[in-house]
Amino acid sequence: MRLKDRVAIITGAGNGMGAADALLFAKEGAKVVINDIRQENADEIAKQIQDAGGEAFVSTADVTKPEDVEAMVAETVDKWGKVDILVSNAGWDQLMPFLHTTNDFWDKIFNLNLIGHMNVIKAVLPGMMKNKYGKIVTIGSDAGRTGNPMEAPYSAAKGGVIAFTKTIAREFGRANITANCVCPGITEGTRLSKEMVEDIPDKEKAQKMKATVAKVTPMGRLATPEDVAGAVLFFASDDSRFVTGQVLSTSGGLCTP
């Protein structure tokens, strides 16, 4: 078990990739805080972990609200004594031509996809520094590395997440805290891919979009949340103990450095 007795907070863990991370981490022995603003989904993931004999509790903290996030970290320390691992995963986007976007939309995208990460990381760092141990994994996006049409504000925020993660790695390495960023490409079974591809009314168009992505992907298919979870586990475990400030794409070779 690679995470035995470790305490992990995973944001946005009620669905998609965060849920896959939570289930894998619990199998690897971690106690997991299932954070999500959608309580029903988070409860379901916590139940799956508990039914399998693992330990989990739900926090409905909104990562865009510093006071919520601080309360979640305090509750975790109160229950389990520490936070060893943070997977800062919660995120969202809506495809939109840049010229149709508004300042309100930019605020919404930046608040969740950049400031949300900063809130959670700021809240866990003091405890990690005190314990001289911390594994921080941010979930970026290949959009933040290469840019992506129809995702201008999101790409900008994710580019910010990458730069922020590298900075945390450099500033806190001496406290034995690592910070690394996993960058997924389009990943099936997530709310984002359902909203943007799988559930669009034009089924033929959706099939075509998926087939096109699979065709240009060297590994010939779209990712699943479980494909991404293995990379997150690597950065969350001591297998990556001397790896920090790194960015890893989980897009089946679509995006190479």
Ligand SMILES: NC(=O)c1ccc[n+]([C@@H]2O[C@H](COP(=O)([O-])OP(=O)(O)OC[C@H]3O[C@@H](n4cnc5c(N)ncnc54)[C@H](O)[C@@H]3O)[C@@H](O)[C@H]2O)c1
């Ligand atoms: N799905 C993709 O194709 C894809 C591609 C690249 C990057 N990403 C990134 O991967 C991460 C996970 O995305 P996903 O596709 O699994 O998403 P998802 O929508 O399936 O799950 C994200 C979860 O975050 C929760 N959430 C939203 N706002 C929150 C908030 N303020 N506080 C706490 N929880 C909140 C949602 O309720 C949801 O359950 C995100 O950072 C996303 O930007 C996704």
